[in-house]
Amino acid sequence: MNTTTAAVLVPLLPFAAAALILLTGRRAPGYVRPLAVLPTLTAAGLAVFVALRQGGDEPIGAATRLTRTGNDALPIELALRLDGFAVLVAVLVTVVASCVQLYSTGYLRGDPRYPSYAALVSLFTAAMLLVVYTDDLIVLLVGWEVMGICSYFLVGHYWETAAARSASFKAFLVTKLGDVPFLIGILALASEAGTFRVSTIVTRLTSPLSDFELDHPTLIALLLLAGVAGKSAQVPLHTWLPDAMAGPTPVSALIHAATMVAAGVFLVARLLPVFAASAAALVVLAVVAALTMLGSALAALAQDDVKRLLAYSTIGQLGFMTGALAVADREAAVFHLLTHGAFKALLFLAAGVLIHTAGTASLAAMSRMRGLKRRAPDAYWTMTIGLLALAAIPPFSGFFSKEAVIGAAEHAALEPEHGVPASAGWIVLVAGLTTALLTAAYAARMWLVAFHDPVGARPDPTPVHESASPVMTAVLWLLALPALLLGLAYGTLPDWFDGGDLAPTLTTSVLATGAALTGGIVCYAAWRRAYEGDGLVDPAPGLLGPLHRHAVAGFHLDNAYAAAFVRPVRAAARLVRFLDAAVIDTYVRGTAAAPGLLGALTRRAQTGNVQTYLSALAAGSLVLAVAAVLVAGE
Incomplete structure (x- = not known):
């Protein structure tokens, strides 16, 4: 099998699985689980095959015309672009989707709507893979919008509840609010560049032999950024993501780790020369990233619901990625996208085991959990690994990727080049270091409050429930490996990307790790003081003071x-x-x-x-x- 054929099959397999499940799921329910799991696993194997065959060499491309447009010079093409960024992100998408499908067979056991759920997860996966592999902006837009409708149905899976109905409707409207200017930006970009092909646009903007320049780079970049802000939950269009936790926990893992929110970051990485053509657009991107990082970290520190805390955490980590893009370092952005996908999927699926063990989704509140360290040891240990990676403690994966982002910001601030304003570097650097401290604080708070209950602090334990199925715990340990080890790939990833250096530097490593350790230690001290003072176990009110009630409500943006x-x-x-x-x-x-x-x-x-x-x-x-x-x- 050649590489192009294998790449075509990667999105086609989950798409075919979705169609078969929707057509036959009601009549043959026994085939739903194999149809959900096996095609996605096969797609993951093919994605790994494509990545190994591409090997970081010259991009592999193929294209065929789909249709003409009103302008014969702007045809829509079914085009593939297999570069190092695309093939590695495709591996992430398929591996996480496979884990989610496997996990869901246990988590949603007995759910009467499991067939439609499994079909939508497969369609969701296929749409994201289309975004990753395609080289045509209109075909990318198709995958972009299919993900939007899939998220609407999956977030509203428990449509009997008002929260799920409201959350799905809100997610759809907010993301569509960004998609309107996004579509206008795509059309404006194609009109000026004379093509919908991403690779052609990038080549014309970056080739030393080309004198092509965009006439309105700032306007186009900001129009595209509106769509990215909606899809990747960046300020001010981030409010849908915490509410989307009303959907099933595996859906949350899929959205946060490998699809939907990752699509916006990946798009900016692919079209980074468009944004780099405007210094003003980079400064706006840096400000958006800084506000997103700091605001979401403060909100996460105040949340009692485990899934909402992780949702705000995702918003902040996406802010790190957009911060790296604001200083024109897409290698660091995609590196953090890969590691974040591993440890965030782990954290959400481990949270699902905690909720499952507690017996009801209403016990997602950390303040009501008790004894879960003993009753769910697999979730405890794997979530510990995930939280250490989130807090960027060496040698866990999040340390290396977050350090790459902060190092890129430091370089842009002190040695600005390639049109990157020094102000963008300083904004991202200061916000990144501050967010690193806050991230470690809320990660430590979650670990302490959820698992380490001081004796007598809570009078009533959570009800006993059956333990999680073996497939659920097996998936946790499978994801724990990349959460622990993936960061060590910093030495080989530049061969897959555009070169550069992702290795940690001494100054930023000391600053970032020191900030993380400070945040964790301060949180632990506040946790002990809260318990010894009045028997409470949540340090957040003491840490945030008057800001706490505002942070709980997401600073009242809704x-x-x-x-x-x-x-x-x-x-x-x-x-x-x-x-x-x-x-x-x-x-x-x-x-x-x-x-x-x-x-x-x-x-x-x-x-x-x-x-x-x-x-x-x-x-x-x-x-x-x-x-x-x-x-x-x-």
Whole structure:
């Protein structure tokens, strides 16, 4: 099998599985699990095969025309672009999707809607792989939008609950809000570049032999950034992601680790020369990344719900990736994308085991967990690995990738080059180091509060429930390996990317690790002080002080949106309803009533009495005679 054929099969297999499950799942439920798991596992094997065959060498491409557009010079093509970035991200997507499908066979055992769930997960995977492998912006947009509709259905899987219905609707609307300018940006970029092919656009912008320049680089970059902010949950379009935790936990792992939110980061990495063509766009990207990192870290530190804490954590880690892109280092961004995908999938699936062990999703609150270190030891140890990677403690994977981001920011701040403003470097550097401290603090808080209950601090244990299935715990240990070891690939990854150096540097390593250790130690001290003071076990109120209640509510951004957009729209809707009922309906009813009234008057005149008709005729004749005499007299 050649590399191109294998690459075509990678997204086709989960797509075919989704179609077969939707067509036959109800009639043959026994085949749903094999159809969900086996094609995705096969796609993962083929993705690894493609990555090994590509091997970081020259990109492999293939294309065929799909259709013409209004401009014959801008055809839409089914084009593949297999470079080092694409093949490695495809491996991440397929491996995480395979783990999610395997895990779901145990987590959703007995769920009557499992067939539709499995089909949507497969379709979700295929759409993300289309985004990763394609070289055509319109085909990329198709995968981009298919992921949006899949997330709508998967987040709303438990549609019986109001929270799930609201979360799915919110996710759909917020991401679509960004997709409108995103589409305009794609069309503007293609119009100026004369092609929808990503590789052609990048080559024209970066080749020393080309004198091509975009006429409106800042406008195009900001339009594309709006779509990225929606998909990758960056400020100010990040509010949908914490609410999306109302869906099944495996879906959360898939969205946060390998699809949907990763798509925006990957797109900016692919189109980085477009953003680098505008210094203003890079500064805006840096500011967005900084606000995202700091705001989400503070919000995560205040959350009691495990999944919402991890959701805010994802937002912050995506901020690190966009920060790396803001300083024009896509190698560091994609490196952190890969390691984050491993340890975040591990954290979410381990959280699912905790919730499963507690017996009900309502016990996702850390303050209500007790004894889970003993009752769920696999989740405890694997989540410990994931939290250490999240906190960027060496030698766990998150340390190396986060260090690469902070090192890139330091380099941009002190030695700006290639048009990267020094201000962007300083913004990302300061925000990154501060976020590293806060990340370690909320990771330590989660570990302490969820697993280490001081004796007598909580009177009632959580109810006993059956232990997680073996397949669920096996998936945890499988993901623990890359969460622990993937960072050690920093020496070989540049061969797959554009070169450069991802190795840790002494200064930033000391600063970042020192910040992380400080955050963990301060959190531990606050945790002990909270327990010894009043028997509480949550250090967050003491750490955040007056800021705590605002951080719990995500700094009331949802309230601000409600005041700025939701309430005015509802008020306008009420006004339209009033006008429709009081004005338009009145005229319609009047138009319908007038013929009826005329008919009633005519009917009353038609009595059927001959004497009445003769009297009326005589009276009319008399009136006419009098009128004629009066006229003749004049």
